[in-house]
Amino acid sequence: MLSPSKMMAFLQNRSISLVDMYIDNSEPSENVGQIHFSLEYDFQNTTLILRIIQGKELPAKDLSGTSDPYVRVTLLPDKKHRLETKIKRRTLNPRWNETFYFEGFPIQKLQSRVLHLHVFDYDRFSRDDSIGEVFLPLCQVDLSEKPSFWKALKPPAKDKCGELLTSLCYHPSNSVLTLTLLKARNLKAKDINGKSDPYVKVWLQFGDKRIEKRKTAVFKCTLNPVFNDSFSFNVPWEKIRECSLDVQVMDFDNIGRNELIGRILLAGKNGSGATETKHWQDMITKPRQTIVQWHRLKPE
Numbered sequence: 001m002l003s004p005s006k007m008m009a010f011l012q013n014r015s016i017s018l019v020d021m022y023i024d025n026s027e028p029s030e031n032v033g034q035i036h037f038s039l040e041y042d043f044q045n046t047t048l049i050l051r052i053i054q055g056k057e058l059p060a061k062d063l064s065g066t067s068d069p070y071v072r073v074t075l076l077p078d079k080k081h082r083l084e085t086k087i088k089r090r091t092l093n094p095r096w097n098e099t100f101y102f103e104g105f106p107i108q109k110l111q112s113r114v115l116h117l118h119v120f121d122y123d124r125f126s127r128d129d130s131i132g133e134v135f136l137p138l139c140q141v142d143l144s145e146k147p148s149f150w151k152a153l154k155p156p157a158k159d160k161c162g163e164l165l166t167s168l169c170y171h172p173s174n175s176v177l178t179l180t181l182l183k184a185r186n187l188k189a190k191d192i193n194g195k196s197d198p199y200v201k202v203w204l205q206f207g208d209k210r211i212e213k214r215k216t217a218v219f220k221c222t223l224n225p226v227f228n229d230s231f232s233f234n235v236p237w238e239k240i241r242e243c244s245l246d247v248q249v250m251d252f253d254n255i256g257r258n259e260l261i262g263r264i265l266l267a268g269k270n271g272s273g274a275t276e277t278k279h280w281q282d283m284i285t286k287p288r289q290t291i292v293q294w295h296r297l298k299p300e
Contacts, residue, residue, distance in 0.1 A: 032132035032153045033058035033092070035071070035117060041107065041143035048075075048102040048110060048143070052085055052117070058092045058153075061121035061129045066090040068122040069131060073100055076114040076135075077191060079256035087122045111139040119153055127300075130156045161262030161297035162187035162223070164200075164249060168266065168283040169290045170240060177235045179245055179266070181216060181227040182292070188223075188261050190251035195221045196261060197252040204233045205244045218252040240284060241268035249297060262297025 034056050040049040052071050061067045068090065073083040088094035105113075115136040121129040132153025141147060165182040181200050190196045197220050204212040212233060219225035235243055244267035251259045266277055268284075282291045 030155055031057070031059075032155050033119070034150055034152050035119060035134060036148070036150050037117065038146065038148040039115075039141060039143055040146045041110075043107075046104060046106050048105050048138075050100045050102070050115070052096045052098050052100070053148075054093070054095045054097070055119060055153075056093045058094070058119065058131055060092060061123075061131065062090075064090065067092060067131065069094045069119055070122055071096065072118045072120060074116045074118075075102060076116050078113075079253060079259065107143070110143075113138050117151075132156070156299075160186075160188055161299055162249070164247065164262075164264060164295050164297055165292065166247070166264075166266070166279075166295060167290045167292040168279055170235075170283050170287055172237045172287050175234055175236050177233045177240070177243075178230055179233075179247070180230040180290070181247075183224070183226040183228070184249060184297075185224050187225075187249065187297075190253075190259050190261060191221075193221065195223060197221065198223075198225050198261060199250055199252055200227060200229070201248045201250055202231055203246040203248075204235075205246055206239070206242055210246075211243075243268055260300070262299055264295040264297060266295075 036053040070087040071085045118133040119131040134151045167180040199218040201215045214231040216229045248263040249261045
């Protein structure tokens with residue numbers, strides 16, 4: 001165990017290559033409020049102590065002109081263990097005043113961890129809305145000083161999931177629909193090493209009903225995987241405008257749950273209530289031809 005007096009020497013000699021991806025001193029692209037929190041380290045019990053104090057000037061996410069904010073806490077790269085504050089109802093300036101203890105963390109181990117605070121607006125009837133987040137590499141923090149922070153929340157990147165190159169081909173004579181996943185580029189990094197372990201999961205759907213699932217192999221430690229994988233589905237001609245392909249690029253995780261990087265929906269006119277995509281339209285108007293197109297991935 002390092003004493004507080006030796007801690008600064010350790011900090012000065014640390015390697016921060018694993019957390020470079022989270023070091024970001026740029027200004028937020030829009031104002032989504034601030035969060036106030038403090039850190040402390042119990043050297044005797046190797047425990048990190050986090051106190052989430054308050055937020056201020058959060059944006060209104062509800063029709064009432066307020067939000068119901070709470071904070072989700074993770075120590076990256078561990079995505080499996082998440083802690084959450086209580087929900088504060090109808091306020092844009094919440095006071096949480098909650099303390100979290102991360103036990104069994106020697107100071108050396110904390111140097112490769114990134115504190116992730118993600119503020120959400122609770123919604124009883126649908127998915128909770130993301131308000132903003134803060135990433136703090138702990139190798140940047142002198143924990144012996146018991147630091148306190150006001151940090152500007154950064155809006156989550158909504159349109160930087162990457163792109164996927166696919167091809168579609170339909171043979172009316174034998175009712176075979178073929179999707180080829182060629183490659184992806186500039187995928188969003190999900191791992192602490194600045195990379196992801198991507199694979200693609202594909203669902204054939206009729207309306208909202210999932211019929212058949214396929215998936216590619218996992219490609220380790222890359223943001224630009226080359227899949228070159230094809231999947232064929234049997235779809236009668238009279239049903240071709242009623243089906244869709246839900247294509248999800250995932251990040252494989254050995255420990256926690258696999259995480260969505262981004263997705264596209266390739267759909268006929270009546271598929272999953274979606275409007276017909278141009279790619280699908282071209283496939284139908286040019287049967288037996290392979291139609292190749294880049295698609296921008298969406299976060300959900």
